Amino acid sequence: MPVEREIFRDNDIRGIYPEQLDEGVMYRLALVLSDIYQPKSVSVGRDMRLSGPWLSRALIDGFVRAGVKVFDLGMITTPMNYFAAKELKVDLACIVSSSHNPKEYNGLIIAKDKGRATEKSDLEQLAKGMMGEVHLKEKVKGKVVSKQIMNRWMDHVFSLVNPRAIRPMKVVFDAGNSVAGIELVEALNRLPQIKAVKMFFEPDGSFPNHLPNPLLSATLKGLSKRVREEKADCGFSYDGDADRVIMVDEKGRVVEGSLMTAYLAKYLLEHRKYTTRPKMLYTSVMSQIVPKKISEYGGTPLLAPVGHSLIKAMMRKNRAMFAGEHSGHFYFKENNYNDSALVGTLILLTAISSDERPVSKQVEEFRIYEKAEEMSVKVDDRDRFIEMVLQVIASDQSSLGKPKQIRRTDGITVEYGDFWFNLRPSGTEPVVRFNIEAYEVGKLERRRGQVLSMLKKLGGHV
Template sequence: MIIKPSIFKDYDIRAVAGEELDIEGVERLGQAIATYFKPQTVAVGHDMRITGKDWQQALITGITKMGVNVIDLGEIATDMAYFAAGTLTVDLAVMISASHNPPKYNGFKIVKRGAAGVSGETGIYDLRDLVTADTTFESAAQPGTVSQQDLTEGWIKHALSLVDVEAIKSFKVVVDAGNGMGGKIMPLVDKELPITVTPLFFELDGNFPNHLANPILTETHGPIIETIKNEGADLGIMFDGDGDRMFLLDETGRFISGTLTTAMVAVQMLEKEPGSTILYNAICGRVVPETVNKMGGKSVRVRVGHTIIKEKMREHNGLFAGEHSGHYFFRDNFSADSGLIAALVVLELMSKKGKKLSELVHEFDVYPSLEETNFNVEDKEAMMKALTEHFSAAKAVDWLDGVSIWFEDWWANIRPSNTQPVLRLNLEANNAELLKTKSEEIIAYIESHGGTRAEE
């Protein structure tokens, strides 16, 4: 049996299948989940990854051995697992997925009833300790039952209920599903809308034969940009592998950042519910709080991470939250994230404003920014402290998530990876020249103090 402690992360469980976690380990994890959380019923779904079905069966075996009932959700997108946790009589929902990672990976996201996230602090590390300890799990005298439930129709109906479907115009949309779960869901959504979808890589294939299902990677953008231009499309939508993250491209083929999409979605949400609270993570640019405040809403800056944001959404009764990484959370979606709902809101915004996507983006494209840049750094804490000393003239410094250094005309966030000796640099400035100058300065400082460029 293989089950390495390092696979348990702050927000989920992520492993190289067969090397860091094998089938026996997955079954043992199921037993640990049943023992630790003491649920009566658990919903379990998987995406299109190569090991998805086998891992699901092993997990279900482990859970039911402990006398706990399971609802088998089948092959679903991650946001459908959150929907299950919000609508079914279950104590937990477990999604088997490794999101945008390469084919050799798989993993688990766990949410409680109502789609409240389970993080390292609220159960994942306790699961690690339980499952890796020399513990014998005693099977129940009566094993749990397994039933099947298809949530697809209910999920699509729910997602569409959050926008004014009648207002959406007949846009031409190119959708790149990256051979992920968006390829299963989008044809069904397309039937309910007046849009015309040009599909790219809708065939479900956990080998990702065309490109990794990771829209943040520039090298994945070529096919959708070419198709947008060839088709004269109004916009492009890219989903990640499990379908919970979404990125946009405008009618010119320009990739739209998570910050700009957050600002646009915030506008549409505040049009519906003025004065509401909008959350954004510590990496999002200044245009987000400026837009929210200008519209009379309340902006709240929070740490990165889907479990943290789900918790903060409830704490602040947030209407919407956005992350630079393409996660978008909605109060009326159990405070959970959904790439599909975010895409629908953007279609609604474009329809009601009567503007091209490029025109809408232009309104928010105020501050040039550096694409997130990663560095291998052995002592992450020491490097972050050294940077605050180097920029001691800053008007403010905060440690909400890593360290953010604030000046009047630029700011930077340097944030540690939770799983690797890596620092992530994000920087924004008032103009392109200043962005170049400050980016070069910080990069040179990190590299001259032992840091080296990292891919992720």
């Protein structure tokens, strides 16, 4: 089938099966990857999606045809995929996954040598290769070796925390029928002090209960209700490939990604010894409570662009020890600068255990600003629309007043004395993402209404 350019995203490959991404495309991807990187060995895993067995088989067959040794890892998580790249010393580590996308999607996430993420330039080169001819020399066919890495992954994860520091508590875990369940089962076997209430642990790519996307209020509604019913200490919700997690407190109230980042930063800075002010990364769409608390507790906040490959690269360059995103990605230097929902969960449980107060009281100090949920605004031309907004603000034609500062990281961030807002173009849809936060309680709705009114006048559809 013809290969569509749009399946190549900034960080990975995603498309609808089988209309955009089928076994033939996956087989060819293996050939092109072999042509570009000349790997001697690769690993291949998959998540729980229904098309995963067929697509991963096609990928393996392509690598074998190219003379590559393949470690077949079976069903794994994306954090396990990055771990495998370094642990197995393979040249490429691939997982057939489409993260939190609906059930009809699938995709491919690739880690390079030593677990480094592929970047936009890598995907552009791969897309170009898929459109051209593949030049493969005649080689002896590669071979396939089945490999199980769960035990080694668990040993690594638990080397990053002290399980004895986690106190007895009751916790609700919603795996969303994703591969997060296979990790959680193994982890909970090592945490007998945790009374676990398990929701949807069975991997099922039809997602019979809800989409595995912890940013959706519909996803978190059931978890919040269960936490209250069980009188649990807290709850956790995971995404499709187990690299994101969002927490709710004992009242069932969501602790957003920004608050989780600030909370984790405080704990790490207070409980680990550093000779200098450690660097921690946050993004332009996160609450300003994050850089405020990083500085307050002795760290150095660094503004990073949105996107896991960009954040990982910036962490390595600056030797940063921690990074967080509003979406629930949490990155740790000790985890080879990679993100992991499980590592994040265990460190969160350790942080909760260090304080006798309930979770709602522990995170209360971070709820001083009002931030709205991210909104998508449909536009005809994303970049042109953002430039039009800048022109209106610069000419003082809006009702917002004169801004204190305008930053051009991830679209535009416009700061005023009592609030800020960010507009950034989506990399996959004809929309711009709109985030806004007010520094004073009671001002969010008025300021949000003013900005939305301006966006509508410029042709944005909310």
